[in-house]
Amino acid sequence: MPSPFPGMDPFLEGEEWEDFHTTFNTVIRETLSPQVEPRYIVRVGRRVYVEHPTDEQDQPRRADVAVLLTGAGGTPVEASTASVVTATAPVECLLPMLEETRETYLVIRERETREVVTVIETLSPGNKRPASDGRREYLTKRDEVLRSQAHLVEIDLLRGGQRLPMNSPLPQGDYYAIVSRQERRPRGRIYAWTIRNRLSGIPIPLKKGDPDVTLDLQTVFSTVYDRARYELSINYDIPLSPALNDSDAAWLVELLAG
Numbered sequence: 106m107p108s109p110f111p112g113m114d115p116f117l118e119g120e121e122w123e124d125f126h127t128t129f130n131t132v133i134r135e136t137l138s139p140q141v142e143p144r145y146i147v148r149v150g151r152r153v154y155v156e157h158p159t160d161e162q163d164q165p166r167r168a169d170v171a172v173l174l175t176g177a178g179g180t181p182v183e184a185s186t187a188s189v190v191t192a193t194a195p196v197e198c199l200l201p202m203l204e205e206t207r208e209t210y211l212v213i214r215e216r217e218t219r220e221v222v223t224v225i226e227t228l229s230p231g232n233k234r235p236a237s238d239g240r241r242e243y244l245t246k247r248d249e250v251l252r253s254q255a256h257l258v259e260i261d262l263l264r265g266g267q268r269l270p271m272n273s274p275l276p277q278g279d280y281y282a283i284v285s286r287q288e289r290r291p292r293g294r295i296y297a298w299t300i301r302n303r304l305s306g307i308p309i310p311l312k313k314g315d316p317d318v319t320l321d322l323q324t325v326f327s328t329v330y331d332r333a334r335y336e337l338s339i340n341y342d343i344p345l346s347p348a349l350n351d352s353d354a355a356w357l358v359e360l361l362a363g
Contacts, residue, residue, distance in 0.1 A: 106336045109360060112303045113262050113280050113326060116339045119346055122230060122263075128329045129227055129262075130209045136325055137213070137309060140318040145311060146216050149209050150224075152246065156204045156231060156238045206231055206239060215312065222312055223256040233266025244269070256310040257285040260322070264300075265347050282307045282322070300353060 108114040117125045134147045141147065211225040226247075231239025247269070250257045259269070261281045268275065275281060278297030284307060285293040296307055304322035311317065330336075341361055349357060 107327060108330045108335070109341070109363075111301065112298055112323060113300065114330065114335070114339070115264055115279070115300055115345055116341060116343075117335065118230075118263055118265060119343075120339050121333070121335055124333060125329060125335075126227060126229055127209055128333055129325065130211055130225075132325050132328050132332070133225065133227075133320065134211055136328075137211075137318060137320060141213060141311065144216060144315070145213050145222060148212050148214060150212050152208045152210065152242065153205065156206045208232075208239075208243075213309070213311070221253070221255045223258060223310060224250050225258045225260070225309070227260045228263060228269070230263060230266055233261075233263060233268070235267045240267075251285065251290065254287055256287050257283075258307070258309060258320075259283040259285070280304070284308060284310065286310050288313070300349075301356065 130149060134149065138147045208229050208231070210227070212221055213223040213225070214220060215222055226243075228243075229239065231237055232243040234240055247257070247259075259282065261268070261283075264279050268281075272291065276295060276297045277299075279300050280298045282296040283293050284296075287310075296305065298304055304326055306319040306321045306323075308317035309320050345357070348354070
């Protein structure tokens with residue numbers, strides 16, 4: 106059964122993103138490879154980093170009072186002048202845990218020289234989380250590509266999170282793709298869609314002298330959705346996060362009711 110949405114399905118963001126992200130990149134490779142062969146090959150790259158907790162509730166808290174006791178009736182060695190608290194029983198606590206995160210992206214290489222020609226990135230929630238390790242890691246990688254001789258294609262199918270830095274305002278939309286050709290930097294092209302739109306095709310640039318190939322994002326999305334059978338796991342009854350505006354919320358109710 107296909108997704109009820111005409112384009113990107115926003116419920117994937119909160120429920121199935123990790124699986125979707127991996128499969129999406131795989132299907133992009135399957136779609137592009139026949140179009141660029143035999144001169145080019147499309148390969149999956151992997152980025153691994155350790156994510157430190159950034160939410161306030163995950164941060165270690167330092168007590169305002171430190172008390173050291175000896176025995177049941179021992180006297181405090183160190184204490185605040187305001188108060189002395191004696192713990193009579195252990196309580197449960199939460200410790201900040203580091204989390205290893207793995208992300209995939211795609212690289213188009215010239216087959217003979219193995220030169221990187223185009224990098225295709227599909228953003229993850231960690232790339233858009235303010236002050237996170239994932240965002241810092243991705244922005245470092247992004248800067249490296251923008252300073253290189255490779256083209257960059259950046260696909261953002263996430264409504265949530267902080268958009269990546271731009272020197273010009275984004276057009277109105279929920280989802281974006283940016284095509285940055287090496288020879289035209291700092292200028293690039295932005296493609297925008299709302300949750301009511303079908304995704305469209307975007308150009309994938311290759312080496313000078315070779316024509317672009319087209320990546321049909323809607324076909325890729327539909328293939329991924331059908332292949333993974335997300336209709337069996339997504340709960341369309343829960344509220345979307347981030348919340349929709351009133352007009353889109355009314356449209357969503359009508360869409361799902363139909």
